[in-house]
Amino acid sequence: MTLYGVPLSPFVRKVLLVAHELDITLDTIEVPPHSDDPDFRRISVTGRIPAFSDGSIELVDSSGISRYLIMQADSDLMGGQDPRRQAQIVGWERFADDDLAPALTDVFIERVVKPVRLGQPTDESVVEVALQRKLPPVWGRLERLLTVGGAWLVDGEFSYADLVLGTHLASAELARALPNESDYPSIVSWHRRIQSRAAYSSMMESV
Ligand SMILES: N[C@@H](CCC(=O)N[C@@H](CS)C(=O)NCC(=O)O)C(=O)O
CATH class of the missing domain: 3.40.30.10 (Glutaredoxin)
Structure with missing residues (x-):
């Protein structure tokens, strides 16, 4: 493959x-x-x-x-045969790909893609707008969503939903744009949990 x-x-x-x-x-x-x-x-x-x-x-x-x-792989990561779990996983993917990812794009391009890939300087004014205006509403929404659940996103059990959120929090980690623990404790502790998975470490090693 x-x-x-x-x-x-x-x-x-x-x-x-x-x-x-x-x-x-x-x-x-x-x-x-x-x-x-x-x-x-x-x-x-x-x-x-x-x-x-x-x-x-x-x-x-x-x-x-x-x-x-x-x-x-015949895996249950996508919610198995449970329609509610499958639907909730789709909802998490939409949030992660459609709301969180666009809010992270500018800071990721400025702090990672431009200096690392393109050899260009970071435009700090673009970073500031992203950190001050674009990200806080999305972090706020994510914090509220996370406060409701257990260790993992859907029914407290690990699923594909955790992987889709994980890839975008990896962008925030790489761009040094993770939210702070005092305002967003649930996001920070969820991020620590995904960081402790071998798959996340292996993925980060390839970046
Ligand atoms: N919905 C697509 C999005 C893929 C996507 O936007 N990839 C970006 C790179 S992060 C890209 O290729 N952008 C070039 C373009 O949109 O023309 C997916 O999940 O694969």
Whole structure:
């Protein structure tokens, strides 16, 4: 099985986290978005990463690829046969990908992608806007959501929902933009729990 993309992308990291959690080894071909690698572009018409192939099966989108890996492995990570659990996991993925990820984009680009990948300086004014205005409402919402549950997001049991939140908190960790413990204790303790998983450490080593 081959994964195309770079682990700086939270969506590529999501698939890596799933693979590590399931003990699946993926061959990775490091291509940035819009690479003209012909195999990558055949699969990813939009040029977005990640793309994936398993023999003749070719997939795009981190959600679809993750679902494929989890179902192939006959794992319950996606909520098993329980409709409520499955639905709640989808809800967490929407929050993580659609609300949290966009709020983190600017600070991640400025503090990680520009200096590390592009050799460009960080624009601190963009970082300030992200830290002061974009992130606090989303951290506030996440803190409230986390206060309700147990150790893990859905029924206190580890699931794919934890992996999707984990990949985006990894962006915050890499960008030194995690929220502070006094205002957001539930986020910080949840982050410590995901950090203690071997899959999270393995994923972080590849970044
Ligand atoms: N919904 C997609 C999002 C993928 C995505 O936006 N990837 C970014 C890199 S983090 C990308 O390739 N951006 C280039 C573009 O949007 O043209 C997924 O989950 O895979």
